[in-house]
Amino acid sequence: MSAGGRASVLSGWSAARLQAGWTLRRIRRGRMLWLACLFALGPISFAFLVVAKAHHVKWDALFAPLVLLAGIVPPLLSASVIADEFEDHTYTYLWSRPLPRWSVLIGKLMATVPLAAAVLCVTAAICYQVGQRGAAPGNPWAPLTLPRGVAAMAMAALAISLASGSIAVMMPRHGLGVAYAYLLVLDAPLGAMPFSIARLSITYHVSVIGGLKQPEDGSGGASALWLCGIAGFWLALGLWRLARSEFSSDAR
Amino acid sequence: MEAPASGAGAPAAIEMTGCSKWYGHVLGVSEVSWLVRGGIVGLLGPNGAGKSTMMKMIVGLLSPTRGRVAVFGREPARSPEARLRIGYCPEHENLYDELTALEWVTCMAQLSGLPRPRARAEAERALVEMGLKDALGRAVRGFSKGMRQRTKLAQCLVHDPELLILDEPLTGVDPIARAEIVERIRQAARGGKTVVVSSHVLYEIEALTEEIIVIYRGQVLAEGNIYEIRTLIDKHPHRIRVECDRPRELGRGLAGEDHVVTILFERGAVVVETAEPDRCYDRIAEVVLERAIQVRGMTSPDNNLGAVFDYLTGGRGGGGA
Numbered sequence: 001m002s003a004g005g006r007a008s009v010l011s012g013w014s015a016a017r018l019q020a021g022w023t024l025r026r027i028r029r030g031r032m033l034w035l036a037c038l039f040a041l042g043p044i045s046f047a048f049l050v051v052a053k054a055h056h057v058k059w060d061a062l063f064a065p066l067v068l069l070a071g072i073v074p075p076l077l078s079a080s081v082i083a084d085e086f087e088d089h090t091y092t093y094l095w096s097r098p099l100p101r102w103s104v105l106i107g108k109l110m111a112t113v114p115l116a117a118a119v120l121c122v123t124a125a126i127c128y129q130v131g132q133r134g135a136a137p138g139n140p141w142a143p144l145t146l147p148r149g150v151a152a153m154a155m156a157a158l159a160i161s162l163a164s165g166s167i168a169v170m171m172p173r174h175g176l177g178v179a180y181a182y183l184l185v186l187d188a189p190l191g192a193m194p195f196s197i198a199r200l201s202i203t204y205h206v207s208v209i210g211g212l213k214q215p216e217d218g219s220g221g222a223s224a225l226w227l228c229g230i231a232g233f234w235l236a237l238g239l240w241r242l243a244r245s246e247f248s249s250d251a252r
Numbered sequence: 253m254e255a256p257a258s259g260a261g262a263p264a265a266i267e268m269t270g271c272s273k274w275y276g277h278v279l280g281v282s283e284v285s286w287l288v289r290g291g292i293v294g295l296l297g298p299n300g301a302g303k304s305t306m307m308k309m310i311v312g313l314l315s316p317t318r319g320r321v322a323v324f325g326r327e328p329a330r331s332p333e334a335r336l337r338i339g340y341c342p343e344h345e346n347l348y349d350e351l352t353a354l355e356w357v358t359c360m361a362q363l364s365g366l367p368r369p370r371a372r373a374e375a376e377r378a379l380v381e382m383g384l385k386d387a388l389g390r391a392v393r394g395f396s397k398g399m400r401q402r403t404k405l406a407q408c409l410v411h412d413p414e415l416l417i418l419d420e421p422l423t424g425v426d427p428i429a430r431a432e433i434v435e436r437i438r439q440a441a442r443g444g445k446t447v448v449v450s451s452h453v454l455y456e457i458e459a460l461t462e463e464i465i466v467i468y469r470g471q472v473l474a475e476g477n478i479y480e481i482r483t484l485i486d487k488h489p490h491r492i493r494v495e496c497d498r499p500r501e502l503g504r505g506l507a508g509e510d511h512v513v514t515i516l517f518e519r520g521a522v523v524v525e526t527a528e529p530d531r532c533y534d535r536i537a538e539v540v541l542e543r544a545i546q547v548r549g550m551t552s553p554d555n556n557l558g559a560v561f562d563y564l565t566g567g568r569g570g571g572g573a
Contacts, residue, residue: 007365098332
């Protein structure tokens with residue numbers, strides 16, 4: 001090597017940080033972030049519409065479209081970035097290098113989770129500002145409405161990104177589609193059930209933290225813990241799949 | 253094939269001992285034992301023979317179902333230290349299209365453990381050496397096949413590995429790029445690197461080395477200096493497909509040559525069947541330069557190689573697909 005000295009083996013976290021940086025650069029130049037921002041205009045437009053039409057605007061009316069947005073943006077960023085890596089076989093460049101495999105998934109999530117959280121939290125804050133102007137006179141929204149809404153969006157970004165990222169590792173060919181199907185067909189109906197099984201749903205806990213739903217027992221804090229547990233489960237599943245994966249379909 | 257002898261002193265660059273790889277019920281590679289100490293070694297076989305599987309086992313992307321692979325004495329799938337000494341150029345052409353060539357190779361250099369300023373400098377050096385000085389700041393999205401091959405080779409060399417694993421590095425590149433890539437690979441070998449290069453075209457491998465391992469249906473058929481194989485292949489007409497802007501012009505330039513058997517035209521391409529591939533490749537390069545024909549890609553369908561291997565195995569084939 002002309003500059004003297006040899007390359008050395010990176011620690012897993014250093015490799016993950018590096019991959020996060022390069023992933024951010026790629027996302028910035030790609031279409032998905034702009035598409036996510038375009039989707040974010042939906043709840044904001046809805047908030048303006050509600051304020052213009054309704055006499056007394058309630059936060060609940062504005063938060064429901066935010067929950068929907070939370071089901072769209074994180075998979076758009078996480079599942080597509082991770083699925084593309086496997087679908088395009090560019091993982092071969094990464095895994096033939098001296099990196100632990102887990103650093104690929106963690107590195108990508110380190111880039112996509114904050115981005116998804118930023119899009120969702122900013123959208124929630126804008127919706128709050130717009131909606132507050134239509135609150136009933138003499139009956140302003142509770143002081144914790146905005147912090148709860150933002151916290152719900154941040155937690156949703158984390159849990160849904162991890163779930164959709166792991167789904168993309170398991171099914172790279174249709175990662176984004178399967179992630180949406182999971183959220184729409186399984187998670188959302190599960191969250192709407194009036195039984196304790198609803199606690200397995202990400203949508204349910206996001207609604208509880210954001211104040212859209214009143215928990216039968218427990219609180220917003222308990223829901224945050226549940227979301228961390230669900231996110232951890234999905235991450236563990238994704239890492240397990242990655243560790244034993246050989247992606248043999250393209251191997252020959 | 254002989255089992256590798258356990259060498260004294262420094263461990264061999266590659267040591268495969270009784271390696272088999274199954275994909276479910278399909279056998280990819282069967283009982284391969286192979287020892288590589290240095291130099292350039294060609295891995296020859298038709299598509300689906302098991303070349304890529306062998307290479308992926310060597311770089312640690314796949315683990316053998318049975319047997320053992322060691323690179324410099326360590327198991328590549330488990331040892332980052334072993335992978336640090338490997339440069340791998342896969343067969344597919346996909347890169348990170350959003351990045352420029354310099355960014356992409358810098359990214360790969362950093363992931364190979366080079367600190368950021370050094371990584372950038374080494375990436376620039378590697379790309380310039382591969383003839384991409386003018387394309388450093390261009391997004392790889394717009395790269396031709398030949399430019400992508402060169403960029404892939406640059407990422408493979410950027411961290412100065414001791415072992416290069418090159419999966420079909422000459423596929424689809426034009427004659428000029430081909431000559432440059434061959435020279436760069438030879439240069440790396442002269443610099444003390446061990447190079448394993450695969451191809452389904454004997455003439456590509458021959459340009460690099462005479463040390464060849466022939467693999468077919470997951471099994472090693474022959475190893476060493478194989479003039480016999482070459483003679484057999486020469487008996488079968490060899491097809492060369494050239495994609496270019498004026499295929500008829502190129503066809504006219506080749507017509508009348510005694511080694512050319514047939515010339516067929518396809519949309520944007522000419523397919524030449526020849527009895528003497530070496531002379532034909534030389535003549536194609538001459539005509540391209542003389543008549544300023546723009547070549548987009550040159551490939552050699554491997555039908556003839558498959559026929560020769562079927563002949564070699566007496567139509568038995570191997571266990572694999």
